[in-house]
Amino acid sequence: MIKAEHISKSYVSAGHAPVKALDDVSFSVSDGELFGLIGPDGSGKTTMFRILVTLILADKGVASVNGMDVVKDYEKIRNSVGYMPGRFSVYQDLTVNENINFFASLFGVDKEESMPLIEDIYGSLRPFGNRLAGALSGGMKQKLALCCALIHKPDVLFLDEPTTGVDPVSRKEFWQMLRNLRSNGITIMVSTPYMDEADMCDKIALMQKGMILALDTTENLISQMGNQVWGVSGNNMYKLLCDVRSYRGTLRCYPFGNSHHVFFNSQEPDISDFGNYLWGCGNENVKIERLEPCIEDCYLYITDGRRI
Amino acid sequence: MEQRVIEAEHIVKKFGNFAAVDDISFYVEKGEIFGFLGANGAGKTTAMRMFCGLSRPSSGKGMVAGLDIWSASEKIKSRIGYMSQKFSLYSDLTVGENIRLFGGIYGLDEERMKKSGDMLLKKLDMYGEKDVLVKSLPLGWKQKLAFSVSVIHDPEIVFLDEPTGGVDPVARRQFWELIYEAAGRGITVFVTTHYMDEAEYCDRVSIMVAGKIVALDTPANLKKSYGVNAMNDVFTIIARNAGRNE
Numbered sequence: 322m323i324k325a326e327h328i329s330k331s332y333v334s335a336g337h338a339p340v341k342a343l344d345d346v347s348f349s350v351s352d353g354e355l356f357g358l359i360g361p362d363g364s365g366k367t368t369m370f371r372i373l374v375t376l377i378l379a380d381k382g383v384a385s386v387n388g389m390d391v392v393k394d395y396e397k398i399r400n401s402v403g404y405m406p407g408r409f410s411v412y413q414d415l416t417v418n419e420n421i422n423f424f425a426s427l428f429g430v431d432k433e434e435s436m437p438l439i440e441d442i443y444g445s446l447r448p449f450g451n452r453l454a455g456a457l458s459g460g461m462k463q464k465l466a467l468c469c470a471l472i473h474k475p476d477v478l479f480l481d482e483p484t485t486g487v488d489p490v491s492r493k494e495f496w497q498m499l500r501n502l503r504s505n506g507i508t509i510m511v512s513t514p515y516m517d518e519a520d521m522c523d524k525i526a527l528m529q530k531g532m533i534l535a536l537d538t539t540e541n542l543i544s545q546m547g548n549q550v551w552g553v554s555g556n557n558m559y560k561l562l563c564d565v566r567s568y569r570g571t572l573r574c575y576p577f578g579n580s581h582h583v584f585f586n587s588q589e590p591d592i593s594d595f596g597n598y599l600w601g602c603g604n605e606n607v608k609i610e611r612l613e614p615c616i617e618d619c620y621l622y623i624t625d626g627r628r629i
Numbered sequence: 630m631e632q633r634v635i636e637a638e639h640i641v642k643k644f645g646n647f648a649a650v651d652d653i654s655f656y657v658e659k660g661e662i663f664g665f666l667g668a669n670g671a672g673k674t675t676a677m678r679m680f681c682g683l684s685r686p687s688s689g690k691g692m693v694a695g696l697d698i699w700s701a702s703e704k705i706k707s708r709i710g711y712m713s714q715k716f717s718l719y720s721d722l723t724v725g726e727n728i729r730l731f732g733g734i735y736g737l738d739e740e741r742m743k744k745s746g747d748m749l750l751k752k753l754d755m756y757g758e759k760d761v762l763v764k765s766l767p768l769g770w771k772q773k774l775a776f777s778v779s780v781i782h783d784p785e786i787v788f789l790d791e792p793t794g795g796v797d798p799v800a801r802r803q804f805w806e807l808i809y810e811a812a813g814r815g816i817t818v819f820v821t822t823h824y825m826d827e828a829e830y831c832d833r834v835s836i837m838v839a840g841k842i843v844a845l846d847t848p849a850n851l852k853k854s855y856g857v858n859a860m861n862d863v864f865t866i867i868a869r870n871a872g873r874n875e
Contacts, residue, residue, distance in 0.1 A: 361797035362768035459669040485795040486714070488668040488823050489861065490868040514797050558830070559809040575802050578826035578859065579848065617798055625799050 323350040323373060323477065323510060328382035330368050330531075342368040343379070344531040350510055350524075355503045358512040359519045359620065360528030366512040367407060368531075370481045373510070374404045386477055400428070403470035407481045410466040413455030417446055417465055420454055421472065428473035438505065439468045442498050460491025467498065478502065480511040484518065496521050516617035525616075529624050539616045546614040546622065549588060552580040555599070555607040564602040568595060575621055580608075582618060632659040633692075634786055634817045635680060640689035642675050649675040651840030652689070657833075659785075662808060662818045664828050667837030668868055673821050674790060676837070680819070681788055682706045694785040707736060710779035710787035710816075714794045717775035720764035724755060727763055728778060735782035749777045769800025773807060780811055787811065789820040793827065805830055825861035836864065838871040 328346045331339040343365045350356040358366045371377045373384055375395035384391045389398050411420045421443075425432040436443070442464050449457065454465055463483055470478060480499075484492045496518060503509055511522070519525050519539060526536040535542060553574075555561040562581055565574040570591070572584040585595075592609055599607045635657040642650040650672045657663045667673045678684045680693050682702030691698040694708040718727045728749065732742040750756045753773055763771060772792055780787050789808075793801045805827065812818050820831070828834050828848060835845040844851060844867060848860055855863045 361800060362795070482795065486791065486823070488868075489825060489864055490668055493865075514795050516798060559813060562806075562809075576805055576830060578829040620798050621802075624797075 357522035357525040365531040403475035424469040554580040664831030664834035671837040710784040712779040714791040828860040
């Protein structure tokens with residue numbers, strides 16, 4: 322179990338005002354849960370990870386991992402958690418096998434003992450055992466990093482944006498692996514900018530400016546939105562976007578794949594008036610329909626409206 | 630006929646025996662938003678570098694902005710904008726300094742630099758950040774600034790290599806509105822992305838697998854011909870088929 326209570330952290334650098342990275346953040350993650358931290362760059366996700374894996378100290382608040390305090394028991398925590406930091410995680414100038422051997426010896430473990438746990442992931446890397454990590458594709462690099470983070474059979478995994486820049490098919494594979502690990506009883510805390518991945522977490526925390534704006538299962542977050550999302554499409558999508566925004570009943574409108582998603586000021590908007598307005602602006606083939614909201618709608622609804 | 634600003638005919642790029650780009654042919658019309666999709670390692674960046682005049686094909690013909698990629702690669706560089714995910718702005722220069730630097734590289738004179746620079750800062754609502762180091766900006770801002778800088782000289786085409794990788798949903802949408810606007814001004818946009826909702830915003834997309842273009846059409850036609858409702862499904866079907874043939 323991971324527990325954070327009233328954690329605050331500011332970064333101070335000479336000649337600048339202190340930057341508040343975390344502002345009174347509290348949450349807990351149950352054993353065996355797949356927990357997602359979702360938020361824009363600079364929202365404090367990485368700082369939260371670094372505090373929990375004992376790399377930096379919080380200014381205020383307490384945190385623990387499986388009952389071990391992040392300050393007092395830092396050595397024990399380091400031996401029982403796996404951590405995949407965002408950018409740097411494997412040595413590019415070592416081969417696949419050298420990286421795995423290196424991390425195994427760091428933790429003083431026999432890699433053969435961990436094989437049953439990582440077999441599923443290592444299997445696809447085996448043919449490339451003698452290839453330099455730097456020469457692997459993005460998806461393969463992340464698989465290798467995950468193997469290295471799992472080599473000492475940790476109880477808790479911390480993954481900071483493990484799939485950023487990885488193509489959609491490799492991302493899907495990576496998440497299938499995470500779900501398999503969870504079914505082995507490993508607790509996983511993961512951050513991601515991809516909303517389809519947020520959907521695969523048991524619970525998510527939406528973060529912005531060092532605070533948690535919402536924390537719940539994706540189902541609950543979505544059902545709290547009700548049915549206030551509408552989809553609009555037409556022939557000239559950019560003109561349509563500008564026109565929807567200029568309509569007096571529009572609260573917000575976003576491009577959203579093949580349609581624009583609209584939130585109105587009123588719960589029961591006058592759709593025929595809206596349609597007439599768009600038609601009057603010269604839009605053709607306008608289609609308006611009520612939509613089932615998805616997690617990305619929640620994110621946009623909860624986090625936007627502020628300058629980010 | 631619409632004016633073609635990129636034309637590729639049987640372009641091949643080999644590294645040793647490995648064909649990173651394996652006989653691709655296509656064209657892009659003026660003012661189009663053209664999505665250049667493919668899995669990691671499919672050859673997108675290698676192809677893009679040839680169109681930007683940064684490397685030469687092993688064989689094949691190509692024109693960019695009416696210029697031959699074999700004989701006029703230096704001229705091409707002055708007619709295009711280029712933005713990559715990894716390197717796009719100098720993080721240890723301020724916002725204003727980056728604008729001046731790139732404006733200078735793209736050949737703007739003092740007067741035009743001042744005018745375009747001010748307009749850019751105003752549009753991005755970043756006037757207050759003019760003297761801030763780029764490295765202290767959030768990623769979403771950096772990418773919007775990098776894009777605006779890459780079109781500061783009103784190029785005919787702008788090449789964007791995964792401009793929104795790792796950017797959150799709100800900032801990604803703001804970024805695409807800049808793209809729409811540039812396309813509205815007549816700038817052709819050639820963009821790679823891993824986000825399939827962004828593929829839907831393109832006028833046409835191509836999908837590369839192992840150095841070849843295996844699909845090229847409007848998002849609507851691609852979805853129709855694969856019998857699915859979203860570009861994500863098109864991409865998944867194509868990638869899965871590719872896996873079987875390897």
